[in-house]
Structures are given as C-alpha cells and as structure tokens.
Amino acid sequence: MPRVVSVFLPYLPTDRIRRADPDLPAETPVVVVARSGAKRTISAADVAALKAGARIGMQAAKAQAMISHLHMVDADPDGDAAAVERLALWMLRQYTPIVALDLPDGVVMDTEGADHLRGGELPMLTGLVNSFRGHGLQARGAIADSWGAAHALARAIRRETVIVPPGETAKAVVNLPISSLRLSADIVSSLGVLGFRTVGELAATPRAPLALRFGPEAGRRLDQMFGRLPEPIEPIRTKELIEVSRPFSEPIGAAETIAKYVGKLVVELCALLEQKGQGLRRADLVVHRVDNTLQAVRAGMAKPVRDVPRLTKLLCSLIETIDPGFGIEKMSLAATMIEPLDLKQALSSLIEETVVDVTPLLDTFGNRGQRLYRLAPVQSDVPERSIQRVAAMAVKLGESWPTRWPRPSRILARPEQIEVIAMIPDHPPASMIWRGKRWRIKRADGPERVFGEWWIRETEMEALRDYYSVEDEDGHRFWVFRSGDGLDPETGSAKWFLHGIYG
Structure with missing residues (x-):
C-alpha cells in the first residue's frame, strides 16, 4: 500500500524574507504584498502580523x-516556487525516489518501502520537520494512504506532524472542511451555499446530482482523497539530472524481463556518466505500472561507481521488492547523486600488492537496510567525546587513537553508576556492585586522571575523573571511574561509574 507524505510550508514567503534578513527582529510583523493593477493586498503574513490583526x-x-512597525515586502511567487523546488530536490536526494512539487506551498513524496531507512514513519517525519525548522522554515507534515488525504491533513490540522495508520484514511478525513479537497474556490463557495461543510457530508451525497451541477471534479477529488482513484506522483526532474528510460509497447512483469531491461538501462546510464566524468553514488529505478501508479527502488554506493556489472547486480537484487501489478509500461533509471570519478591505472602485482575493494560488500549490506559506519578518533581526552561515527568509506581524518593508556573494546553509551568499597583519595575499588551483582576486585591499574573541557562547558572548569582498569576474581575486566578527586566537592560528586568493558 502506498504511503504518501505531504509537507506544508504555511509561512514560506515570510520565512524566506527572514532568512534573507537575519537581523530582522523576531517581534517585527512581516507581510507580503501582491499587486493587481493599482490594488495592493496582503498575500502572506507571518505569525506576528496575524496576531497584530x-x-x-x-x-x-x-x-x-x-x-505599527509593519515590514512590507513585494510578493515574489517565482522565488517562492524556486525555493519549493530546491526543497523538493533536497528531499529527493535524502528520503525517497518519488518526490513532486505541491505548489504553491508544499512538497509531496511517496515513501513506500523507504521509511525503514529512517527508523520508521514517526522518526522520519519528525526529523524532516525539524530539519526545515533548523533552516528557518516552519513546516507541517502528514502521512496517509493517498496524496489527497495527506495534503488535506497537513493543512487542516494544526499539529506539526500527523500520521494516519494504514487503512484508516476514511476515518481521518470525514470531518475535514470541504476546502481541503483541492477544489476551485467557486465550487467550494457553491457547496457552502448548499449547506455542505465537511468532506463526510459531501461523500455521503449521491454522486449524480453533484456531477450534474458541478461536473466530475468534486467526485474525482473525493475518490483521490479516499484512495479509490490513483493519483500518481510524477517525480521531479531537472535538466541537470542524468536519467534514462525505456517505454514498452507491451507491459512486462516477469522478474527475468525486468532484470534484462535494468541491465540495458544501466549500460545507457553509465555511458552518459562516462561522458561527464562522473560516478554514481545513488541510483533510483522507477517503474510506471499500467494502473497509473509508480513504484521505486533506490540503490546507494559507498563511493562513486561506473561499473556496469556491479550496478546491474546491485539493482537486480532489489527487484524482488517491486510489485509489477498488471504490468509495467515504462522503466526509468536516474542518477540522483553523482560525484567525479577518477579511474586510476592498476599497477602490476609485481610492483604493488593488489588491494581488495570491499565497497561492493558494503553496498550490498547498505541496500538491505543496514546502516554501515566506522569509528574514527576525535581529539578529546573525555572518552565519550573521543569517538565519532563516520561513513564506511570516509577518508582518514588525520587523528590517531590514544596509546598512552589502554581503552576497553566496549564503551557504554552512558556510564552506569556503581556502588564500590574503596579507600580515598586515590585507591582503586576493592569491590563493586553493578546491575545487582557484586564483583570482587583482584587487580587494578590507575588512576588515569581526565580533566573536564572547560572550553566546551563552564561547569567542567574544575571537573575531573579518575579512571581505573580493574579485574575481578574470574578474570572479567572493567573500566571504572570516580567523579572528582574524592576530596574537593567542586571537582565532582565522588560517585563511581562503570564506563567500559574489556573484551
């Protein structure tokens, strides 16, 4: 079942004004003025202006x-449309292969089969809205089974995020106003004169009288909202986007046939990439079915690739996720993320040992939904800040792992408090209780004193930790620390914590 995300930007024109002028005070009311001949009217207003009347x-x-102090700017509909297009292209690269403009103030995308890469629908939608907010754009998002329902919910409900469970679209939209049906203003006004207020009231009315008076548009919008009539989301494409496609005179559906044409599309795409000296980092395969719906699969690569057999194998491994339905009438393959590719001449094995390329394996795991990364050192003495996650094939950062003191193979995400028996100020624990079990310490090494980083937090000006590597009677080894020096309360609480476990 398709799952559609609609993103609504209620204050896009005024948000763009504030982004262009960061010094504009937040309390200053901002409006956008549209001209029609000699007539000047407000076409958009921010929250401060609306509150002011x-x-x-x-x-x-x-x-x-x-x-008073009203900040007025002339309307720029072309600039607003260009901003929406830039946002749609960003969403195309980040979220799903099927993204389209929902002008004048929104973007729509089909996330069927893509939300799991973001941890599910709620984390995906929340993260998307937060990303917009972080860039100075207020946004609301909704997820439903159809474009019409998601579009209406994002604009009618004032919450930042709305998620309708699969199969419950009808229950979610019956009380929405008829203005949310994407009908013309004249039709909405006429329906209001007749007494219609909600989508449910209009849906319960016999279709023939509506069609006779208003034409087929009202019934079509109802069917699209309730998911009875498909509404394909035609993916956004730009002139710069490299894409190849193959229409079919007769619909295809067999996996072998799909794989054959995927191979042909890969050959064509790689030829275009070679002309531009580019390699593929992300490819989107979109299939157009005869029932006027789209399905898509996305393949990502750890580094730029222009290898036809490898790309073909990678895309064909994802064919099982495609449901051809009653047949596929067109297939498209787009390079949604490319990077320059420099092919280096392979040296003779007599001169240099051949290096095994593991990126095909990384690509295989990555396109099965696994998040691959590696750990890299960071210049910091505080253990939890000395490690960061980087891309699996990221270049080396120039930092090296600390060698002055051994570090455990496993460091807990958060240090866990333990109860210990120890002599102060600088003796290791004689025993400790962790997770309800007592561990008697037989050997210990330390202390290693780690000072707080006052340039990051003022509260760490006097803070310090004393770390010990300890071993119990059964050979289990732990990494523990005391907060503070054990004497001065300003240096720490003198509580003990377990921070790591040696393998």
Whole structure:
C-alpha cells in the first residue's frame, strides 16, 4: 500500500524574507504584498502580523495604518516556487525516489518501502520537520494512504506532524472542511451555499446530482482523497539530472524481463556518466505500472561507481521488492547523486600488492537496510567525546587513537553508576556492585586522571575523573571511574561509574 507524505510550508514567503534578513527582529510583523493593477493586498503574513490583526486579502494600506512597525515586502511567487523546488530536490536526494512539487506551498513524496531507512514513519517525519525548522522554515507534515488525504491533513490540522495508520484514511478525513479537497474556490463557495461543510457530508451525497451541477471534479477529488482513484506522483526532474528510460509497447512483469531491461538501462546510464566524468553514488529505478501508479527502488554506493556489472547486480537484487501489478509500461533509471570519478591505472602485482575493494560488500549490506559506519578518533581526552561515527568509506581524518593508556573494546553509551568499597583519595575499588551483582576486585591499574573541557562547558572548569582498569576474581575486566578527586566537592560528586568493558 502506498504511503504518501505531504509537507506544508504555511509561512514560506515570510520565512524566506527572514532568512534573507537575519537581523530582522523576531517581534517585527512581516507581510507580503501582491499587486493587481493599482490594488495592493496582503498575500502572506507571518505569525506576528496575524496576531497584530493582519489578514490575507486585506488592503495593504489598511494593514500599514493599523499595525505599527509593519515590514512590507513585494510578493515574489517565482522565488517562492524556486525555493519549493530546491526543497523538493533536497528531499529527493535524502528520503525517497518519488518526490513532486505541491505548489504553491508544499512538497509531496511517496515513501513506500523507504521509511525503514529512517527508523520508521514517526522518526522520519519528525526529523524532516525539524530539519526545515533548523533552516528557518516552519513546516507541517502528514502521512496517509493517498496524496489527497495527506495534503488535506497537513493543512487542516494544526499539529506539526500527523500520521494516519494504514487503512484508516476514511476515518481521518470525514470531518475535514470541504476546502481541503483541492477544489476551485467557486465550487467550494457553491457547496457552502448548499449547506455542505465537511468532506463526510459531501461523500455521503449521491454522486449524480453533484456531477450534474458541478461536473466530475468534486467526485474525482473525493475518490483521490479516499484512495479509490490513483493519483500518481510524477517525480521531479531537472535538466541537470542524468536519467534514462525505456517505454514498452507491451507491459512486462516477469522478474527475468525486468532484470534484462535494468541491465540495458544501466549500460545507457553509465555511458552518459562516462561522458561527464562522473560516478554514481545513488541510483533510483522507477517503474510506471499500467494502473497509473509508480513504484521505486533506490540503490546507494559507498563511493562513486561506473561499473556496469556491479550496478546491474546491485539493482537486480532489489527487484524482488517491486510489485509489477498488471504490468509495467515504462522503466526509468536516474542518477540522483553523482560525484567525479577518477579511474586510476592498476599497477602490476609485481610492483604493488593488489588491494581488495570491499565497497561492493558494503553496498550490498547498505541496500538491505543496514546502516554501515566506522569509528574514527576525535581529539578529546573525555572518552565519550573521543569517538565519532563516520561513513564506511570516509577518508582518514588525520587523528590517531590514544596509546598512552589502554581503552576497553566496549564503551557504554552512558556510564552506569556503581556502588564500590574503596579507600580515598586515590585507591582503586576493592569491590563493586553493578546491575545487582557484586564483583570482587583482584587487580587494578590507575588512576588515569581526565580533566573536564572547560572550553566546551563552564561547569567542567574544575571537573575531573579518575579512571581505573580493574579485574575481578574470574578474570572479567572493567573500566571504572570516580567523579572528582574524592576530596574537593567542586571537582565532582565522588560517585563511581562503570564506563567500559574489556573484551
């Protein structure tokens, strides 16, 4: 079942003004003025302006006289549309192969089979909205089974995120206003005169009288909202995007046939990439079914690739996720992320030992939903800050692992408090209780004193830790520390914590 995400940008024009002028005070009301001949009206207003009494459609002169310190900017619909397009292209690279514009103030995307890469629908949608907020754009998002339902919910419900469980779209939209059906203003006004207020009331009305008076549009929008009529999301494409496609005179559906044409598309795409000196980092295979719906699979590579057999094998391994339905009438393969590719001449094995390339294995695991990374050192004495996750094939950062003191093979995400018996100020524990079990310490090494990083937090100006490597009677080895020097309360609480376990 398709799952559609609709992102609504309610204050896009005014958010763009504030992004362009960061020095504009947050409390200053901002409005956008549209011109129609000599008439000047407000076409958009931010929260501060709305609270001050500005309204969409109000005369600009009236708003200026009523609201002091009102910041007025001429409307720029082309700039707004270009901003929405840039956001859609960013979402195309980050989230799913099927992303389209929902002008004038939104983006829509089909995330069927892609949300698991983001931890599920809720983390994906929350992270998306937070990303927009971090860039100064207020956004609301909704997920439903159809474009019409997601579009309506994102605009009618004031929460930042709305997720309708699969199969419950009808229950979620019946109480929405009829203005959420994407009908023309004239039709909405006429329906209101007849007494229709909600989508449920309109859906319960016989279809023939509606079609006779308003044409087929009202019924079509209802069917699209309830998912009875497919509404394909045509993926956004730009002139710079490298894409190849293959239409079919007769629909195809067998896995072997799909694989054959995937191979042909890969050959064509690699030829275009070679002309531009580029390698493929992410490829999107989109299939157009005869029932007017789309399905897509995405393959990512750890580093730029232009190897036809390897790319073909990688994409064909994902064919099992495609449901051809009653047949596929067109297939497209797009390079949604590319990077320059420098092919180096392989040296003779007599001169240099051949290096085994593990990136095909990494690509295989990565496209099965596994998040691959490696750990890299960071210049910090505080253990939890001395490690970071980097891409599996990221270049070396120039830092080296600490060698002055041994570190355990496993460091806990958060140090866990333990109860110990120890002499202060600088003796290791004689015994400790961790997770309800007592461990008697037989050997210990330390202390290794780690000071706080005052340039990161002022509270670490006096803070320190004393670390010990300890071993119990059965040979289990742990990495523990005391917060503070055991004498001065300003250096720490004198509580003990277990931070790591030796393998």
